[in-house]
Amino acid sequence: MSEAVPNFEGLLREALAPVEPPEDLVERVESTLTSITEMAADELEAWELSAMRDPRNWARPAAALLVGTTAGAALVLLRARRRGAGSTGVLGGAPWPSVTRSAERTVRDLGRETRRLLGDR
Amino acid sequence: MSEHASKKSKAQLDAEFSELYRAHLRDVYSYAYYRVGDHHDAEDLTEQTFLQAYRHFERAQRESHGRPLRPWLIRIAHNLAANLYRDRSRKPASSIDETTTVAALHTTEQLVEGREELARVLEGVRRLPDDRREALIMRFALGMDNREIARALGRSDGATKVLIHRAIKQLEGLIGEGEASSNGRAPHAAAAVKEAAQAGGGGPDE
Numbered sequence: 655m656s657e658a659v660p661n662f663e664g665l666l667r668e669a670l671a672p673v674e675p676p677e678d679l680v681e682r683v684e685s686t687l688t689s690i691t692e693m694a695a696d697e698l699e700a701w702e703l704s705a706m707r708d709p710r711n712w713a714r715p716a717a718a719l720l721v722g723t724t725a726g727a728a729l730v731l732l733r734a735r736r737r738g739a740g741s742t743g744v745l746g747g748a749p750w751p752s753v754t755r756s757a758e759r760t761v762r763d764l765g766r767e768t769r770r771l772l773g774d775r
Numbered sequence: 776m777s778e779h780a781s782k783k784s785k786a787q788l789d790a791e792f793s794e795l796y797r798a799h800l801r802d803v804y805s806y807a808y809y810r811v812g813d814h815h816d817a818e819d820l821t822e823q824t825f826l827q828a829y830r831h832f833e834r835a836q837r838e839s840h841g842r843p844l845r846p847w848l849i850r851i852a853h854n855l856a857a858n859l860y861r862d863r864s865r866k867p868a869s870s871i872d873e874t875t876t877v878a879a880l881h882t883t884e885q886l887v888e889g890r891e892e893l894a895r896v897l898e899g900v901r902r903l904p905d906d907r908r909e910a911l912i913m914r915f916a917l918g919m920d921n922r923e924i925a926r927a928l929g930r931s932d933g934a935t936k937v938l939i940h941r942a943i944k945q946l947e948g949l950i951g952e953g954e955a956s957s958n959g960r961a962p963h964a965a966a967a968v969k970e971a972a973q974a975g976g977g978g979p980d981e
Binding site for chain 1: 796800801802804805808809814817818821822825826892893896897900911912914915916917943946
């Protein structure tokens with residue numbers, strides 16, 4: 655059936671309707687931030703044992719600590735709010751990438767982030 | 776002495792970052808999806824965008840002077856998408872997944888009546904040059920105004936207005952071509968484009 659022709663802006667708005675992010679993407683981003691926090695903590699332990707006597711090395715663990723704790727605190731907030739808000743993903747049932755793929759990617763990101771934070775060469 | 780103060784300010788920063796994340800996850804994902812035309816790449820792009828944003832959040836806040844940070848977030852996604860294409864030396868691997876998009880976002884009745892028309896518009900958008908496509912995505916998928924789009928694209932407000940106007944005009948041509956090649960079936964999209972262009976939809980002041 656032929657209805658009234660919608661104006662073009664309406665048509666474009668309809669064609670380009672916002673896309674809800676999949677639920678597992680939300681979890682993935684949060685888990686990446688969590689992992690950064692944990693990796694930063696591990697690196698800090700290593701630094702405590704080997705390098706903390708030299709003041710020239712203090713800046714890097716300090717940076718890791720700063721970023722790690724910031725990520726941790728941000729995550730606590732995000733999770734608390736998500737619990738309160740409940741699930742809203744429209745596309746939650748769609749076939750998204752496997753958990754393995756996500757985990758691999760997270761580990762890869764982690765390595766990159768940690769190297770950047772701690773200045774490994 | 777300032778340890779307590781700096782911790783408090785960091786907690787505030789954390790809270791604000793989580794607000795930003797919650798408020799704009801859908802914007803970033805929608806932009807990424809329409810920009811790259813693939814759910815997997817869109818997920819990667821969204822994740823990387825927030826990681827980058829997280830790293831530079833404090834500075835961005837300092838330099839934003841209270842202005843909304845959505846254009847900054849979209850600009851990060853825009854740069855990452857450009858890098859993605861440069862690295863892979865390719866355009867989007869496939870057209871926007873019309874089945875998924877339309878099925879997820881429209882009712883059954885709309886599917887029957889409007890799917891072909893919407894698909895034609897999406898195909899036209901996909902064929903636009905990157906900057907024009909991005910401007911339309913920002914305007915219509917994210918509802919950004921000219922000023923926000925200008926900040927996201929690093930252009931002046933005037934140049935952005937012209938960009939959007941030209942994008943709509945070009946889309947008109949593309950949809951017209953598509954309809955001519957399918958023997959004039961479902962001419963609504965082209966008619967609507969013409970109507971919008973005549974009404975000055977999104978066009979620059981003249």
